[in-house]
Amino acid sequence: MAGDGKKIDPTWRTQTKLVRGGLGRSEYRETAEAIYMTSGFVYDSAEDAENAFNGSTDRYIYTRYGNPTVTTFQKRMCLLEGAENCTATSSGMSAVFYSLLALLRAGDRLVASKALFGSCDYIVSELLPRYGVETELVSGTNIEQWERALTKPTQAVFVETPSNPTLEIIDLPKVAELTHAAGAKLVVDNVVATPILQKPLKLGADVVIYSATKHIDGQGRALAGAILGTQEYYDECLQPFIRHTGPSCSPFNAWLMLKGLETLELRVERHCRNTIAVAHWLEKQHGIDKVIYPGLQSHPQYDIAKKQMNDSGSVLSFQLEGGKKRAFSVLNALRMIDISNNLGDTKSIVTHPATTTHQRLTPEGRGELGITDGLVRLSVGLEDPQDIKDDLAQALAR
Numbered sequence: 001m002a003g004d005g006k007k008i009d010p011t012w013r014t015q016t017k018l019v020r021g022g023l024g025r026s027e028y029r030e031t032a033e034a035i036y037m038t039s040g041f042v043y044d045s046a047e048d049a050e051n052a053f054n055g056s057t058d059r060y061i062y063t064r065y066g067n068p069t070v071t072t073f074q075k076r077m078c079l080l081e082g083a084e085n086c087t088a089t090s091s092g093m094s095a096v097f098y099s100l101l102a103l104l105r106a107g108d109r110l111v112a113s114k115a116l117f118g119s120c121d122y123i124v125s126e127l128l129p130r131y132g133v134e135t136e137l138v139s140g141t142n143i144e145q146w147e148r149a150l151t152k153p154t155q156a157v158f159v160e161t162p163s164n165p166t167l168e169i170i171d172l173p174k175v176a177e178l179t180h181a182a183g184a185k186l187v188v189d190n191v192v193a194t195p196i197l198q199k200p201l202k203l204g205a206d207v208v209i210y211s212a213t214k215h216i217d218g219q220g221r222a223l224a225g226a227i228l229g230t231q232e233y234y235d236e237c238l239q240p241f242i243r244h245t246g247p248s249c250s251p252f253n254a255w256l257m258l259k260g261l262e263t264l265e266l267r268v269e270r271h272c273r274n275t276i277a278v279a280h281w282l283e284k285q286h287g288i289d290k291v292i293y294p295g296l297q298s299h300p301q302y303d304i305a306k307k308q309m310n311d312s313g314s315v316l317s318f319q320l321e322g323g324k325k326r327a328f329s330v331l332n333a334l335r336m337i338d339i340s341n342n343l344g345d346t347k348s349i350v351t352h353p354a355t356t357t358h359q360r361l362t363p364e365g366r367g368e369l370g371i372t373d374g375l376v377r378l379s380v381g382l383e384d385p386q387d388i389k390d391d392l393a394q395a396l397a398r
C-alpha cells in the first residue's frame with residue numbers, strides 16, 4: 001500500500017486540497033502521485049491471501065475492487081466535495097447508471113427532471129423501465145410538478161442542474177426537501193456546474209455524480225466518472241453492486257484526473273470569466289433570438305442560480321434565427337472553435353444539440369425542452385476571449 005503522505009489538514013482551503021489531498025507517497029518518496037498501473041497485487045503467503053479475502057486484513061486485492069492511484073483520486077474528490085465516500089468509475093455515464101441502479105429495484109419509482117443529457121435520458125426513460133422501475137419525468141423548474149409527482153412513495157430522484165444544453169436551474173434545497181418527504185434519495189448530476197461552483201450535498205442532495213471527462217480532466221484526454229455520497233450509501237447500496245459488476249476507473253485515467261484537479265479551480269475561474277464576456281457580447285449581436293446563460297439577468301432562474309452557485313460556469317447556448325440551416329452555416333464557418341460534443345475543455349467547442357446529443361428525441365420532445373433547430377451550445381474554452389469573439393463574429397457575419 002502507498003506509504004504515509006504528509007498529513008491532510010482538515011482546515012486546508014479548496015486550492016490546497018486540490019493540490020495535496022489524498023497524496024500517499026511510496027517508499028521512493030516521489031514528488032508527484034505515483035501511477036500503480038497493475039491489475040492485481042501479490043501475497044506473501046496463502047494465509048495472506050485468505051485474510052485479504054475474508055476481510056481480516058485491509059489491503060489491495062485486485063484493481064476492480066481498488067487501486068492506490070484510484071484511491072488517491074477518490075480521497076481528493078471527497079475532500080473537494082465534502083463527502084464521506086467517493087467511488088471512481090470508468091465514465092460519467094457509468095457513474096449515473098450505477099448511482100441509480102444501486103438505489104432501485106423492480107417495482108420502485110424514480111422521478112427525474114425532463115431536461116437531461118441525452119444518455120441520462122436514455123437510462124431514465126428506456127433502460128430502467130425495462131427492469132421494472134417506474135419513471136416519471138417532470139419539468140424541473142416547476143415546483144408544483146415536483147410536489148404532485150412526489151406525493152407517491154418514491155425511491156430515487158434524479159436531476160441535472162444546470163441542465164445540458166438548455167441550462168435550466170433546479171432549486172436544489174426545495175427539491176431535496178420534497179424528495180426526502182417522499183422517502184427518496186436525491187441524486188444530482190453536477191457536471192455542468194463543476195465541484196467548484198456548486199456543492200449539492202450542502203444543498204440537501206444525497207448523492208452527487210460527475211463526468212470527470214469534462215472539467216476535472218478539462219483537457220480532452222480521458223474518460224472517468226465519480227459517485228459521491230455517505231459511507232452508508234456506499235456500504236449498503238453501491239459497494240456490493242459495483243464490486244461485482246466492474247465499472248472501474250483505470251489507474252492511468254485516475255492519475256490524469258488527479259493532475260486535472262490540481263488546476264481545476266484556476267481553470268474554472270477563467271472559464272467563467274471568458275464565458276460571461278462572450279455571453280454579454282453575444283446578446284448584442286444581430287440574428288440571435290436569445291442567449292441562455294445562468295449569469296445573465298435575462299435567465300429565468302437567475303435568482304436561484306445566484307443563491308446556489310458561486311459563479312455561472314463555462315457553457316452557454318444561443319438560439320439563431322433561421323433554424324438548422326443557419327445554425328449549420330454558422331458552425332461550418334468557424335475557423336478556430338471546434339465542432340465536437342465534449343464540454344469543459346480548454347478548447348472552445350460548439351455543438352448543434354438537435355442533430356447530435358438530442359437527435360434521439362422526437363421533435364415534440366425537443367420542443368418541450370427548448371432544444372430548437374436554431375439552438376447552438378457553446379462550451380467556452382481558455383483561449384483569449386477576444387479570439388473566441390472574433391471567430392464567432394466572422395462566422396455570424398457570413
Ligand SMILES: *Cc1c(COP(=O)(O)O)cnc(C)c1O
Pocket residue numbers: 091092093094096117120160164189191192210211212213214223224225343
Ligand atoms: C458528458 C456528460 C455525462 C456523461 O459523461 P461521460 O464521461 O461522457 O460518460 C453525464 N452528464 C452530463 C451532464 C454530461 O455533460
